[in-house]
Amino acid sequence: MRRVRFLVVTAMAAAVALVGAASPASAQQLVNASGEGGGGGLAFVLMVVMIVIIAASLFFMDHVRRNRLPKEDD
Numbered sequence: 892m893r894r895v896r897f898l899v900v901t902a903m904a905a906a907v908a909l910v911g912a913a914s915p916a917s918a919q920q921l922v923n924a925s926g927e928g929g930g931g932g933l934a935f936v937l938m939v940v941m942i943v944i945i946a947a948s949l950f951f952m953d954h955v956r957r958n959r960l961p962k963e964d965d
Contacts, residue, residue, distance in 0.1 A: 922937060
């Protein structure tokens with residue numbers, strides 16, 4: 892069982908390292924924010940969605956952390 896867990900963890904670490912190394916090569920402009928043809932509006936909406944996702948994930952991580960801490964009884 893430990894050997895299987897070790898292999899899974901190693902495979903996951905290798906996959907993360909591969910994606911991390913390939914990220915700079917795949918960095919492309921997905922949305923043209925020049926404003927011509929409504930591209931500026933789409934870029935703004937996508938930025939707002941990204942900010943909401945990041946804020947929600949931070950809130951969720953803090954909520955989980957607070958629930959796992961021992962409760963202080965006064």
